[in-house]
Amino acid sequence: MDYIIHLLIFISIYAILAMSLNLLVGYTGLLSVTHAAFYGVGAYTTALLMKFAGFNFFIALAIGVVIALIASFLIGLVISKLSGDYYALGSLGFNIIVFTIFLNWQTLTRGPLGIPGIPRPELFGFTFSGNIAYLALSFAFAVLVYLACRFIIGSSFGRALKAIREDEEALKCFGYHTSVYKLVIFAIAAGFASVAGALYASYITFVDPTTFYLPESVLLLSMIILGGLSNLQGSVIGAAVLILLPEALRFVGFPDTIAAQLRLFVYGLLIVLLMLYRPQGIRGEYKL
Amino acid sequence: MNIIEAKNLTKHFDGVLAIDRLSFSVANGTITGIIGPNGSGKTTLTNILSGMIPKDNGMIIIDGVALERLKSYDARRYGIARTFQNVRVFEQMSVLDNLLVVVTERNVWGALFERHGEYHRARVLEVLERIGLRDKQTALARTLSYGQRKLLEIGRALLTDARVYLFDEPFAGLFPEMAKLIVTIIHELKADGKTVILIEHNMELIRELCDTVIVMDSGRLLAEGAPKNVLKKREVLEAYLGE
Known part of the structure; x- marks a missing residue:
């Protein structure tokens, strides 16, 4: 039972990441390969503030969101002027830069050693130490992010995002400063990713740079492509499938080490097959 | 009263002169046709007037306001709406x-x-x-069918409540009923005091709809005036019809 709860916690955290990335890739058509960086910003901020400064989880999470917003705003100022392939390459560059900071700013992050012993969240004297309590917490955040994403895409702002995805130059002719829209949605998505990072850090109680590198950004992209672009339920389905799939491989009889390698193989194969046979994914409303 | 004036507009693309010292004016509340052979710079001109591409030199004056640089998201503020030669819904x-x-x-x-x-x-x-x-x-x-998508583009332009409508080949590839609908819309716009700039190859429609026609060739102004006069000119027939 504990194992299933553990998987559900991971699905909740990755659902937050996938939904927020879908705002960028699926709804706005911006192929961002830097989402893991903001996931990391949230995780490291929470880890550092809780472990070394004794902050409450929720305050650390909020500060992580603010830092992710500031970082994304600065990064977004540069890449929001780009579109198409250039946007993807620019965002990829920023994921590498942020990873390099996590790895090499050793006085702050302890570099490759990572930060162990991150406390679990506390609220009004209650500690979320048990996994059922943590599942309730992470699920609550996932629901909040889902509702926030629905609010965004149901607004005039959300409609404009889709129009940017369809034809940014044409939309500009109707008086839209599209780079401002791109910057704002980039920051919102980064803020949500940072929430997922905080939940991850406090759940695993350990962070190190490798979790927030390019393969993680690619995994997140795989989730939303599999589940379906421009569809929030699809993001959740994609996250669930790609969290559960490697676990299923364990039961096929492969040793844990091979199952881990196979996971990457399966992700790659899935993306290729989806692009060939179902580019809109399981529930997608938009094709790349 | 002119709503648009262009003075000595110039535009190069990688050394190729697309618009060459082009000057013209469009009177408020009129329908102005822009004609010319393929590659004569008509769409480039539309793109400059709607801010989609910058001019290299020259001046654009919209309703008396001289603009150094018109950006596409400012076009709406100056009351300019457009459709595209290749439909972009x-x-x-x-x-x-x-x-x-x-x-x-x-x-x-x-x-x-x-x-x-x-x-x-x-x-x-x-x-x-x-x-x-x-x-x-x-x-x-x-x-939607091709014609319906063209109509959707026109609908999008109508909703901007602009003062100037740039229609880039709105009739190309349309069934007669749809073309008739667009003709009606253009007449209605004029009746509402709006200005229409129409890029079109169909001379019958130019004669029927336009108060003024501007003929372009190799990015330059070849002729300008009432259709009945301009379309008879020898240089226009030579450049446009190859006669």
């Missing part, structure tokens, strides 16, 4: 959303908290009726 959005996006809030904060209220919907439905696509409002734009 928002393909994977519904017909309704294609139109709503034109009328809703531009300010990011305002747009985040705005739902398409009855006011916007009523305006959009009125235009859908006008362009004959009311029964297609929930359809994705990509599922």
Whole structure:
């Protein structure tokens, strides 16, 4: 039972990441390969503030969101002027830069050693130490992010995002400063990713740079492509499938080490097959 | 009173002169046709006038305001709306959303908290009726026929409530009934005191619709005036019709 709860916690955290990335890739058509960086910003901020400064989880999470917003705003100022392939390459560059900071700013992050012993969240004297309590917490955040994403895409702002995805130059002719829209949605998505990072850090109680590198950004992209672009339920389905799939491989009889390698193989194969046979994914409303 | 004046407009693309010291004016409330052979710079001119590409040199004056640099998102502020030679609707959005996006809030904060209220919907439905696509409002734009997508583009332009409408070959590839509908819309715009700039190859339509015609060749102004006079000129016939 504990194992299933553990998987559900991971699905909740990755659902937050996938939904927020879908705002960028699926709804706005911006192929961002830097989402893991903001996931990391949230995780490291929470880890550092809780472990070394004794902050409450929720305050650390909020500060992580603010830092992710500031970082994304600065990064977004540069890449929001780009579109198409250039946007993807620019965002990829920023994921590498942020990873390099996590790895090499050793006085702050302890570099490759990572930060162990991150406390679990506390609220009004209650500690979320048990996994059922943590599942309730992470699920609550996932629901909040889902509702926030629905609010965004149901607004005039959300409609404009889709129009940017369809034809940014044409939309500009109707008086839209599209780079401002791109910057704002980039920051919102980064803020949500940072929430997922905080939940991850406090759940695993350990962070190190490798979790927030390019393969993680690619995994997140795989989730939303599999589940379906421009569809929030699809993001959740994609996250669930790609969290559960490697676990299923364990039961096929492969040793844990091979199952881990196979996971990457399966992700790659899935993306290729989806692009060939179902580019809109399981529930997608938009094709790349 | 001129609503648009262009003085010595010049535009190069990688060393190729697309617009060559072009000067002309468009009177307020008129229909002006722009004709010329393929590659004569008509679409480049439309792109400059709508801010989609910058001019290299020269001056654009809109309603008495001289503009150093017109950006595409400023075109709406100056009352300019356009359609495209190659249709550019928002393909994977519904017909309704294609139109709503034109009328809703531009300010990011305002747009985040705005739902398409009855006011916007009523305006959009009125235009859908006008362009004959009311029964297609929930359809994705990509599922429309070529002509319907052209009409959707025109509907989008109508919703901007602009002062100047730049229509880039709106009749190309259309069935006669759809062409007739667009003719009606252009007449209505003129009756409302709007200005229409029409790029078109169909000389019958130019004669029927336009008060003035501008003939371009190799990025230059070849002739300008009333269609009945301009279309008879020898240099126009030579350049445009190869006669």
